Amino acid sequence: MGMNPTVKDIAAKLNLSTSTVSRALTDHPDVKKETKRLVLKLARELDYQPNPIALSLKKNRTYILGVIIPETSISFFSKAISGIQEVASKAGYQVMICSSHDSVDIERQNVQTLLNSRVDGLIISVSRETQDVNHLARILDKRLPTVFFDRICEELQSTQVVADNFAITFRATEHLITTGRKRIAYIAGPQNLYNSRKRLEGYKAALQKYKLPIDDDLIIASHYEGENVKTYTDYLFNLNRQIDAIFAINDRTAIEMIHLIKQRQVKVPEDIAVVGFNNERFSAFFDPPLSSIDHPAFEMGKTATELLLQHIADDQFPIQKKVIKSDLIIRESSFKS
Amino acid sequence: MGMNPTVKDIAAKLNLSTSTVSRALTDHPDVKKETKRLVLKLARELDYQPNPIALSLKKNRTYILGVIIPETSISFFSKAISGIQEVASKAGYQVMICSSHDSVDIERQNVQTLLNSRVDGLIISVSRETQDVNHLARILDKRLPTVFFDRICEELQSTQVVADNFAITFRATEHLITTGRKRIAYIAGPQNLYNSRKRLEGYKAALQKYKLPIDDDLIIASHYEGENVKTYTDYLFNLNRQIDAIFAINDRTAIEMIHLIKQRQVKVPEDIAVVGFNNERFSAFFDPPLSSIDHPAFEMGKTATELLLQHIADDQFPIQKKVIKSDLIIRESSFKS
DNA sequence: CTGTTAGCGCCTTCAC
DNA sequence: GTGAAGGCGCTAACAG
Numbered sequence: 076m077g078m079n080p081t082v083k084d085i086a087a088k089l090n091l092s093t094s095t096v097s098r099a100l101t102d103h104p105d106v107k108k109e110t111k112r113l114v115l116k117l118a119r120e121l122d123y124q125p126n127p128i129a130l131s132l133k134k135n136r137t138y139i140l141g142v143i144i145p146e147t148s149i150s151f152f153s154k155a156i157s158g159i160q161e162v163a164s165k166a167g168y169q170v171m172i173c174s175s176h177d178s179v180d181i182e183r184q185n186v187q188t189l190l191n192s193r194v195d196g197l198i199i200s201v202s203r204e205t206q207d208v209n210h211l212a213r214i215l216d217k218r219l220p221t222v223f224f225d226r227i228c229e230e231l232q233s234t235q236v237v238a239d240n241f242a243i244t245f246r247a248t249e250h251l252i253t254t255g256r257k258r259i260a261y262i263a264g265p266q267n268l269y270n271s272r273k274r275l276e277g278y279k280a281a282l283q284k285y286k287l288p289i290d291d292d293l294i295i296a297s298h299y300e301g302e303n304v305k306t307y308t309d310y311l312f313n314l315n316r317q318i319d320a321i322f323a324i325n326d327r328t329a330i331e332m333i334h335l336i337k338q339r340q341v342k343v344p345e346d347i348a349v350v351g352f353n354n355e356r357f358s359a360f361f362d363p364p365l366s367s368i369d370h371p372a373f374e375m376g377k378t379a380t381e382l383l384l385q386h387i388a389d390d391q392f393p394i395q396k397k398v399i400k401s402d403l404i405i406r407e408s409s410f411k412s
Numbered sequence: 413m414g415m416n417p418t419v420k421d422i423a424a425k426l427n428l429s430t431s432t433v434s435r436a437l438t439d440h441p442d443v444k445k446e447t448k449r450l451v452l453k454l455a456r457e458l459d460y461q462p463n464p465i466a467l468s469l470k471k472n473r474t475y476i477l478g479v480i481i482p483e484t485s486i487s488f489f490s491k492a493i494s495g496i497q498e499v500a501s502k503a504g505y506q507v508m509i510c511s512s513h514d515s516v517d518i519e520r521q522n523v524q525t526l527l528n529s530r531v532d533g534l535i536i537s538v539s540r541e542t543q544d545v546n547h548l549a550r551i552l553d554k555r556l557p558t559v560f561f562d563r564i565c566e567e568l569q570s571t572q573v574v575a576d577n578f579a580i581t582f583r584a585t586e587h588l589i590t591t592g593r594k595r596i597a598y599i600a601g602p603q604n605l606y607n608s609r610k611r612l613e614g615y616k617a618a619l620q621k622y623k624l625p626i627d628d629d630l631i632i633a634s635h636y637e638g639e640n641v642k643t644y645t646d647y648l649f650n651l652n653r654q655i656d657a658i659f660a661i662n663d664r665t666a667i668e669m670i671h672l673i674k675q676r677q678v679k680v681p682e683d684i685a686v687v688g689f690n691n692e693r694f695s696a697f698f699d700p701p702l703s704s705i706d707h708p709a710f711e712m713g714k715t716a717t718e719l720l721l722q723h724i725a726d727d728q729f730p731i732q733k734k735v736i737k738s739d740l741i742i743r744e745s746s747f748k749s
Numbered sequence: 750c751t752g753t754t755a756g757c758g759c760c761t762t763c764a765c
Numbered sequence: 766g767t768g769a770a771g772g773c774g775c776t777a778a779c780a781g
Contacts, residue, residue, distance in 0.1 A: 079530075081774060092752045097776055105750055124528050128468045129774035132757045137465065139508075147497065153490040160484065160511060169529060171476075171506055174497060191461045192506060193416075327693060334697040356664060357692065360671040362699040418758060429768045434760060442766060466758035469773045753780075764769080 080121040089113055100125070131193070140383065141189030142172045143182060143199045145226070150355060151372045152200065155224070158376025159198060166384055168195070175202040183210045196220040196383045198376075201228060203265050220386035224379040227269050234386065236379045236397045240270050243368050243401040244277030247322060247350050250366075250403060252285045254410050256320035256348055260293040260311050262332075264324045271324070274352075278322060293318060304331040312339065319347055320409070326351035326358050326367055333361070333408065348409040359406065366409035369402040417458040426450055437462070468530070477720065478526030479509045480519060480536045482563070487692060488709045489537065492561070495713025496535060503721055505532070512539040520547045533557040533720045535713075538565060540602055557723035561716040564606050571723065573716040573734045577607050580705050580738040581614030584659060584687050587703075587740060589622045591747050593657035593685055597630040597648050599669075601661045608661070611689075615659060630655065641668040649676065656684055657746070663688035663695050663704055670698065670745065685746040691739075700744035708736045 086096045091110070099106045099114035100123075117123075131137045140163050144152045156172060163170050171194060173185035182202045189197060197219060199211070208228050214221050215233055224236040251259050261278050264271030275294070282289050292314055295307050307328075311318055323329040329351030333343050343349055343363055351358060351367040358365040378397055386392045423433045428447065436443045436451035437460075454460075468474045477500050481489045493509060500507050508531060512519035519539045526534060534556060536548065545565050551558050552570055561573040588596050598615050601608030612631070619626050629651055632644050644665075648655055660666035666688030670680050680686055680700055688695060688704040695702040715734055723729045 082776090083774075093774085094753080094776075095751055097774095098751085101776080107750060110750080124524075126469075126774050127529055128465055128474065129757090130776085131465045132463075132469055132759095132773090133775055133777090135757075146494070147484075148487070148490040148494045150485070150487070150490075153485040153487075156509075157483070157485045157511065160509070164510075164525075169508055169525070171508060172493075172497070173501075174494065187461075188501075188506070192464055330694055330697045334699070337699070355694065357667055357694045360667045360698075362671070362674070419760090420758075430759080431761080431769080432767055434758095435767085438760080444766060447766080463758050466773090467760085469757090469775095470759055470761090472773075751781085753778105755776100755778085757775090759773090760771105762769105762771085765767085 079126065080118075080123045081126070082123075085114060085117050085121065085123060089117060135193075136195055137193050138167060139169045139171050139192065139194045140380070141192065141194035141197045142170055143175060143185045143189065143197070143201075144172070145175050145177045145200065145202050147172060147174050151225070151353060151370055154372035155200075155376035155379075158373040158378075159380045162377050162380035162384070168384070177203040179204040179207070186210050186214060190214070190217070190219070194219075196387045197222070198379050198383055199223050200226040201268075202226075203268060206267055218390070220383055220390070222379045222383045222386070224375050225270065229269055232394060234382050234395045234397075236375050236382065236399065237269070238370055238375065238401045239398050240273035240401075241277040241280070243403060244274040244322070245281045246277075247366075247368060247403050248278045248281035249284070250405065251320045251322065251348055251350065251409060252281060252287065254348070257287060258290070258293065258316055258318045259287075259320040259322060260318045261295070262307060262321065262323040262328055263294055263296050266296055274324070290316070292316065304328050305335060308332050308335045320349070321347060322350045324352050326353045326355040326365060329365055329367070329408070330358070330361060333363075333365070344408055344411055350409050354402075354404055361408070363407035363411075366406045367404050369404055371399045371401060375399050416463065417455075417460045418463070419460075422451060422454050422458065422460060425454060472530075473532055474530050475504060476506045476508050476529065476531045477717070478529065478531035478534045479507055480512060480522045480526065480534070480538075481509070482512050482514045482537060482539050484509060484511050488562070488690060488707060491709035492537075492713035492716075495710040495715075496717045499714050499717035499721070505721070514540040516541040516544070523547050523551060527551070527554070527556070531556075533724045534559070535716050535720055536560050537563040538605075539563075540605060543604055555727070557720055557727070559716045559720045559723070561712050562607065566606055569731060571719050571732045571734075573712050573719065573736065574606070575707055575712065575738045576735050577610035577738075578614040578617070580740060581611040581659070582618045583614075584703075584705060584740050585615045585618035586621070587742065588657045588659065588685055588687065588746060589618060589624065591685070594624060595627070595630065595653055595655045596624075596657040596659060597632070597655045599644060599658065599660040599665055600631055600633050603633055611661070627653070629653065641665055642672060645669050645672045657686070658684060659687045661689050663690045663692040663702060666702055666704070666745075667695070667698060670700075670702070681745055681748055687746050691741055696743065698745070700748075703743045703746035704741050706739040706741055708738060712736050 082093045082096050086093045096114050099111040160170055175182035179202055222234045227235045263275045279289050329349050333349055351365050354367040354369040358367050419430045419433050423430045433451050436448040497507055510522035516539055559571045564572045600612050603609055616626050666686050670686055688702050691704040691706040695704050
């Protein structure tokens with residue numbers, strides 16, 4: 076094994092004490108210029124790197140941030156991770172990521188794992204199953220700096236970073252209404268998730284504003300990644316309610332629905348307008364190009380991390396609720412001029 | 413701060429020495445049953461968790477695996493990460509991920525960062541820019557267990573996990589040829605990457621087998637994520653070579669090309685057949701559904717990690733080269749029955 | 750300016 | 766069975 080050199084090794088070769096070497100290495104003023112020069116020279120030659128484990132033990136800080144998200148391979152979260160990494164690494168922090176796979180049980184384990192690892196702070200987006208939040212409350216009790224993002228827990232007093240869920244679905248629904256749609260189906264996410272609730276509220280509020288009826292039959296509570304899309308689609312057509320628009324909780328669902336709608340010889344957007352959510356990289360190239368909502372994943376990750384670092388630096392840093400703006404991208408699936 | 417209890421704390425409360433407590437906690441045989449019971453009980457009450465930092469310092473192992481990949485948010489790599497995490501966490505390892513953002517300079521930093529963090533092993537997929545591999549050779553010199561996957565370095569003597577790049581492009585090209593295509597354009601990845609080279613070889617070999625000419629004008633060396641797709645497409649049409657098929661290095665490029673081809677009133681697959689690479693989640697729902705190659709990302713991540721863990725457990729474990737099979741998924745963009 | 754001592758939390762001889 | 770001592774690598778307080 077190419078063992079790493081230690082302060083002791085350097086001290087021995089130079090006939091110095093470890094303290095002097097340590098001081099020279101950390102640029103302490105009380106070291107003779109010549110001594111410092113020698114130490115630094117040898118350190119470079121040996122490719123000395125301070126052992127972060129030893130430093131952690133001493134300083135009781137690991138310079139590691141823990142992240143708990145439902146799934147690394149979901150595009151929203153993988154982009155958020157990019158944002159988290161960017162801010163963290165600039166600040167000299169490492170990141171340790173755990174996926175809950177949308178299971179509370181695994182989420183509980185993740186919390187335990189990261190607490191055991193003595194991370195300096197935590198960034199969390201809760202699982203789809205999370206209702207009981209005791210394991211999360213425990214973190215806050217320990218006063219470990221923590222930021223929730225996207226899938227937050229409203230009942231927990233902590234810093235949060237969310238998208239403008241209500242406003243953006245309101246705006247997208249309004250877009251459908253003002254372009255002449257009247258019976259707009261809504262494929263909702265699981266209603267225990269903060270996001271999904273707020274988004275559904277935005278949809279309903281827009282209908283109300285324009286005095287359109289809220290028809291519960293047209294609201295489908297789906298799972299996250301568009302399972303059973305065929306079932307929903309068949310259901311909507313069998314209703315015989317002459318729906319003229321569909322607003323889906325994610326692009327995956329929207330795209331599969333368009334596929335199924337076209338198979339029925341129904342036209343998009345002429346007969347049915349479709350809007351998705353997430354603005355996936357491919358959505359612009361569909362036929363027709365998919366209107367969607369740009370969910371600011373990268374920026375949410377960045378902001379969450381910035382806030383977390385401030386909490387770590389200052390334990391008096393006040394709790395914050397940050398809202399990141401989403402963007403409605405109108406393409407041909409919802410409106411053809 | 414909710415300070416974590418230590419062995420010392422438990423020892424003090426029980427009027428025992430730290431050694432005894434330590435022994436009780438690690439289930440050492442030389443401890444009186446009653447003593448052990450008391451220690452375990454108190455440990456549970458205080459929610460004692462051993463400090464992994466201290467353990468690391470002692471054992472000179474961190475139980476952390478380092479991962480260096482080009483970009484967390486590219487779907488292939490985010491799926492590979494899932495596979496890595498799955499195996500690692502089952503074995504009690506944490507994972508520390510760094511993105512090189514396809515830059516050698518950042519990759520060098522990543523190596524340094526992870527070496528400094530004293531990870532127990534390393535999983536690497538090199539950046540697009542990586543030509544000089546000194547920084548990677550250094551890792552092997554240190555005898556740090558390391559596995560390369562997908563984007564490997566052929567010149568480095570180390571364990572590797574790759575897809576059957578040659579075989580699968582050969583097979584896809586053969587599929588195009590046997591369904592009647594003769595002038596097949598190929599959008600290649602950067603040729604310094606192992607994958608891209610092997611794939612291009614597979615394409616050429618298939619043409620040769622069927623005695624079709626290799627026309628360099630039809631081979632375009634692109635970047636990873638389909639930049640300049642419009643330029644390539646215009647170029648191919650302006651060639652006036654009557655191309656009847658396109659094999660693209662990724663689905664993103666394939667899909668955008670189909671979009672552009674359709675705008676020219678040219679039909680897919682009747683006039684031009686298209687095959688992509690990666691089998692993205694959306695590709696089945698395009699119009700027409702995209703033929704693609706299923707690149708076994710998750711499994712490659714799993715396999716790489718399993719091999720790494722074996723290297724860590726046994727430093728005599730011999731170097732391995734594993735090939736994971738890809739799958740050709742034929743949909744309507746390449747063949748309509 | 751430099752060295753000695755002590756301690757971060759844990760485990761592992763060695764001694765009784 | 767149990768305790769005391771020492772050390773993993775580093776730094777900070779205390780002496781000179």
